[in-house]
């Protein structure tokens with residue numbers, strides 16, 4: 001199995017699941033983002049971390065930046081919103097035509113309304129949970145989402161080690177999705193590397209954000225292929 005077959009279509013469980021690698025440009029050279037995007041063209045999507053310095057203690061991109069990234073990127077944008085007032089500002093990212101928008105359950109007062117607003121713009125929708133947020137908080141949302149993001153670090157910065165204690169939640173989420181027979185992608189974000197990706201895939205994750213693991217490599221395409229193979233347990 002080489003390149004993924006499903007891309008942003010969603011593969012049914014428990015058939016053979018395609019593994020998706022989404023490099024995070026948080027670890028890219030911000031002065032050369034178009035060039036950096038060109039080095040990850042074999043990835044399934046580029047993960048764009050939007051931070052507002054309130055929901056997390058870091059500040060990154062706004063809508064203007066994401067709009068430009070969308071224009072120059074050779075691959076779809078997977079936008080991860082780490083912002084307050086996401087019910088109000090989240091739809092502005094979907095309006096840009098990005099492939100997918102992820103919001104944090106902790107930041108939304110009206111998740112069902114937000115999902116509807118995001119979907120009406122044509123984007124896929126994902127919900128994210130911080131390391132200490134139990135899955136019971138998103139229980140009602142399974143029928144409404146395309147992807148569930150389990151944070152495996154406290155959101156805010158790249159290059160942190162994966163929190164081992166979050167892996168039980170990856171398995172719990174995988175089982176919850178399988179029990180419901182739903183086509184929901186299961187994404188992990190934070191500290192994913194060639195050292196641990198096989199283990200995380202074995203728990204049921206199928207979509208992997210990798211910032212420092214990809215942008216810290218000299219040959220990004222080679223690293224993306226390696227991570228994908230390891231996730232498929234082929235390496």
Ligand code: DX5
Nearest residue numbers: 024155156158159191211212
């Ligand atoms: C952290 C971000 C991540 C980050 C991951 O808040 O959501 O997407 O870029 O970086 P690594 O893969 O280096 O942990």
Ligand code: ZN
Nearest residue numbers: 049080189209
């Ligand atoms: Zn992220």
